[in-house]
Amino acid sequence: MSTVTPKIEFRGLSHRFELGAGDFAALDDVDLSIAEGEFVTVVGPSGCGKSTLMNAAAGLLTPTGGEVLVDGAAVHGPSPQRGVIFQQYALFPWMSVRKNVEFGLKIAGVGQAERRAKAQHFIDLVGLTDFADALPRTLSGGMKQRCAIARAYAVDPTVLLMDEPFGALDALTRVQLQDRLLDTWSRDRRTVMFITHDVDEAVYLANRVIVMAARPGRVHQVIDVGLPYPRSEEIRLSPEFAELRRQVWHAVYHQPTTLEGSP
Template sequence: MSTKISFRDVHKSFPVKGGMFTALQGVSLDIADEEFVTVVGPSGCGKSTLLGMAAGLVEPTAGDVLVDGSPVTGPGPERGVIFQQYALFPWLTVRRNVEFGLKLTSLSAAECRHRAERAIDLVGLADFADALPKTLSGGMKQRCAIARAYAVDPQVLLMDEPFGALDALTRVQLQEQLLRTWSQERRTVMFITHDVDEAVFLARRVVVMAARPGRIHTIVDVGLPYPRTEEIRLSPEFGRIRNDVWHAVYHQDALTA
C-alpha cells in the first residue's frame, strides 16, 4: 500500500521568554493510503502541532511533511480538517453549512446539493438537513462538521480531538458512526486523541508520543478486525492492546522515553 502522508525528521520550535521551546524533535512517520492512524500522548507532546503540519497550518522548523510525495506548503482541498470545536455558521441550516465549502469549487449548484445531501446521509443527519445548529445536540453538530469535510471529497481527513467535548455515550456512538463512514469512503485518517480506548477502537495503528521534547515513543499495531463492534471493545484482545497503549502513554521512563 502506498504512502499517503510522510513526516521526515520533523522538528518544530517556538520562541518563548528566555529561549526556544522544542515542540517536536526528530519525528518520522509514514501513514499509508486509506489507513486509519490515531495519535495519543500526554499533554504537550506535540500531537496537534504534528496534525497542523499535515494540514498546512503549521510550518516545520526543520524536516519535511509530504502528501502523495509532494511537500505540504499550505492548506489544500485534498485535506479536510476537523477540530474539537464545530465552527458551524449558526444562521445556516445543516445543508447550507455542508454546502459552504463547496462554494469555492467549480461545481454546479445541482452537484453541490447532491454532494451535500450524500455527505449528510453518510453521517445520519438526513432528517435534520433543514435544522439550524442551535437545535442540534453536540454530537449532531460534530456530525455536521464531519459531513462538511466529506462533501469537499478530501483524500485525507485530519481530526484533532473531534469528540473530546462530548459525553461518553455520544462519543462511543460517534466513534462507531465514523468507522461506518470510513468503511464506505476509505479515506486516509489521522486522528488526534487523549483517550486510549478511543485510540485503540478506531485505529489500525496507534502512534504513542512522548513529551518534552515531542517525539514518537512507540507505535502499536492494532490487529483487530473491522468492523469494530461492542463485542470487540469488550474482548480480551482489545483489553490487552489497550493496556499496552496505556502503559506506553502513562508509564514512560523520563530518561529513556
C-alpha cells in the same frame, strides 16, 4: 522492486515555538509514514505535540525543521485534499446544516444542483437527514460534530485529519460517533490521522496507534492493532482489546520523564 509511496510522510519533522524567555521544542525529529487508506490514531501525554503534528500535515503550520509530504509532494499550506476536523465545530451559525455542508463545494465552484446533491448524500450518511434545514444553535454537540464531518467529506478529500473531534462529547455520544465514523471509513477507506487523548478510543478506531512522548515531542512507540473490522461492542469487551489497551496505556503513562535540557 518498486516501493509504495506513503500517503502521508513526516521526515525529520521538528518545530519550536518562541516563548518569552526562549523557545520550546514541540516536536523533535519525527519520522512517520501513514499508508493509503490507513486509519492511524495518535495518542500521548499533554505537551507531546499531537496537535502540532496534525497542523503541520494540514498545512496550517510551517515546521522549523524537516518536512511533511502527501502523495510524495511537500506540504506548503492548506489543501482541499486534506480535510480537517477540530474539537470545536467551527460551523457558520447563520447557515443551516445543508448550507454549512455545501459551503466548501460552493467555494470550489460546484454548481447549485450538484452541490445540493452531494451535500444531501453526506448529510444522510452522518444521520442528519431530518435536520438538514436546522441552524447549528438547535443541534446537540454530537449533531454539530456530525455536521462538521459531513462538511469535511463533501469536498472529497483524500486525507482526513481529526484533532480530538469527540473530546467534548458525553460518553454515549462519543461511542456512537466512533461507530458512525468507522462505518463511513469502511465504505471509502480514506486515509485518516486521528488525534486523541483517550486510550480506549485510540485502540478502538485504529489500524495502528502512534504513541508520542513529550518534551520534546517524538514518536515513542508504534502499536499495531490486529483487531478485525467492523469493530463492535463485543470487540471492545474482548480480552484482545483489553491487552492492546494495556499496552497503549503503559506506553503513554509509564514513559521515562525527559525534560528538555536535563541530562
